[in-house]
Amino acid sequence: MTPTPRIPSLLSSPSDVPLPAVLDRLDRLTDWEKRPRGGMRVGLDPMRDLLHRLGEPHERLRVIHVGGTKGKGSVCALIEAGLIRAGLRVGRYASPHVESVAERVCLQGRPVEDARLAQALARALDAHEAARRDGTAGQDATWFDVLTAAALTIFGEAGLDWAVIEVGLGGRLDSTNAVGSEVAVVTNVALEHTEILGTTRAAIAAEKVGILKPGAVLVTTLPADDEAGAVVAARAAALGCPVLRPAISDGAAIEEENAALAGLVLDHLGRSGALGRDGAPLRANLLDAAARASARLPGRLERRRVRTAARAVPVVLDGAHVPFNLAAVLRDLARAPDLSGPCIALVALAGDKDAAGFLSVLAGYGASVVATEMPERRGHAAAALRALAAAEGMEAEAVAAPDAGLTRAADLAARRGGWLLVTGSLHLVGALRAATEA
Template sequence: MQIENPRLIEALSQLDQLTNWEQRPRGEMRVGLEPILDLSARLGDPHRAFRSIHVAGTKGKSSTSALLEAGLRHAGISVGRYASPHVEHISERVSLNGQPVEEAVLAEALVLGLDALKAARAEGTAAEAATWFDILTAAGFLIFRDAGVQWAVIETGLGGRLDSTNIVDSDVSIITNIGLEHTEILGKTRAAIAFEKAGIIKPRSTVVTPLDADDEAGAVVAKRAAEIDARLIRPDFSGASTIAGRNIAIAGTALDVLGELGVKAREGKVVGGWLIDADAERESQLPGRLERFIVPVAGRGVAVALDGAHVPFNLEAVLDDLSGMEGFVGPGIAVVAIAADKDAAGLLEVMGRYGVSPIFTSVSNRFRSPAELQTLAGQIGLASEVIDDPQAAYEKALEQAAASGAWVILTGSLYLVGLLRERVISEAAKS
């Protein structure tokens, strides 16, 4: 989606000269909180101006955060949400009361962040090493402070313990789940990754997680909570048979905790999970998360799903949910791009079990080559194709689906979804 504000274009141009680990190989990534702490201090510590819920996890962070935002907004509470990555427009990362921040507002906050960076470089302080994500995070917190938000829902970017967002003193933290991801940074086991994500839990606060105590990752989270006198609460998943249902249970439990803390909705009613009603569910739908469309091709409607699932357990949950939805019965065709730090073999194994044939493509040099993915697919007997251009790959998937009666999914990466989403929406509108 095109950016129109000239000042934002210029600010992003300067921002893009900084290290952006979302777009680069992460093997040599070094992370720490010193740059963001210095940067924030230079801006008046805006993260201290609001209360917060901090959300980490391998998958489900954004959807859970959006549900929390909708629930708080329905309570009459001024709320901000900070998320990553964006799918089509950078303003998706900072929302105020359910709406993406205006380009002009984001531009001004980024300029202030960049000015603070320049001052740090001149003085040789820690913020001189601030990254793309550090500046954006500081800008988001500035926007929340200046808008007077009462509560902010903050989604981690990578991990948790050393993530730029972890300067917030959250009342409630959420760890949605733990899977193998970013293993070159976070660790090679679920326990090691859980240690990083559990770093967002604050002393004497509350952490909400569905992870069981006898799970290797859950044990790490429980240990950390006990060490710092934090209360651990597990949501009730009984009756939650879908991804959406589980996200609702997690978000609802977190809102119940706010109610216990004395947070009030309009007219004095205590905040709680009751705030997540059908309207909140609808309003919290995010781009690239189990979106479904019907695209007309050669006289028939092809069911197309968009989901940026990039870990095996999440892709399995997505395909399982889709299998019970109209238009997604039988074999499917996937347009797939997978980042180099993801479990490609695990993702392909899931596709094989669900009868999904992949067409491999790529979006940047941080991704596995389509040829490498095809080799992996061949090793497990999964037939596949390689089409380097994502647009052409999508066209081929539609043609094959129209001819065979299959359905299509764009998956493996939110960046891939972002490249193709506008086209899918445009074509679906013709049906």
């Protein structure tokens, strides 16, 4: 049998590949972030074929793999910050991005340079095209497969101590699940992507815990007697994997929950013999105030403002897109003394999201809604969101264009002495973040 040709390493790749041109090649592939997901192909064979052609870069990595309904991006960033604080070399893969695709691939807490990302993407795309010529599984690789393969290629050739990998969607069949890991984190489980992952928390938990591999440890907030927690605990028992749960007080803030999970991961690694550059075991107290500050991500409880003719309006950017997550966000924001006035929420939601449930949560907090929508994204129409909000008894209007929606929502907040929440989609946050200021 003829061996599969390997794509040359980054070290031998040209250094002048322009990123926009490579992204144009990438954008010709199927991107399930922009399409209805009911027809998503399942299986990891395309991803494995790409990685094989790229020299199995993931096999050179020590991986911490993080999934869950909410908080997974922030938990990844906190783990990354703690490992960097210990003097280690770390890569982090995240999704989606807010403003630039390079945000998804970070080395030492910073997005990779455009040239380096372009080279890796070009190699992954070449691998995809070679698979098409050969008629192998990689011919069916998607946009996210190729980007994930590029990220793992960068990490595999960067001499990392650790790679922190965020699940894209679900877990078991996610592109990132081609990696092995020493720690698997399932932050929590709520109803999301039900057309793909299942219609119960138990079914969704079974998909998310699919990232757990034999020999790894599972870290989760889910109690064993919870519907979803029982599923992940049973999977861990079947694989012989220990389960670790952080001590989190009732009503803890989102940031505290995320830090507790990340700290528990670091403590476990330290107890297992993982050392920092100074030779000391890794530990939770690496997450000091400076490390936590460095781990704050754009679009996650991000505080900014918008200037209007009347005054500067406080703005919170948060990509919450399920009722469970939004409720936690609003609970935390209710504790902020500078957000005591009425809330005007600028909302866009993807078509597969529970719009009625999401708006019901906003109604419970007395918010008014300006509904908008994202061009080129599969989503609820602004008029439909306005109607659902009105059915909840909320004051609501529809402004289809996001920039015009931001202007309208900010003006309402300014006149009423209130504040603005931009939510429902990280894509919406990314489109509008530059129109706000720190």
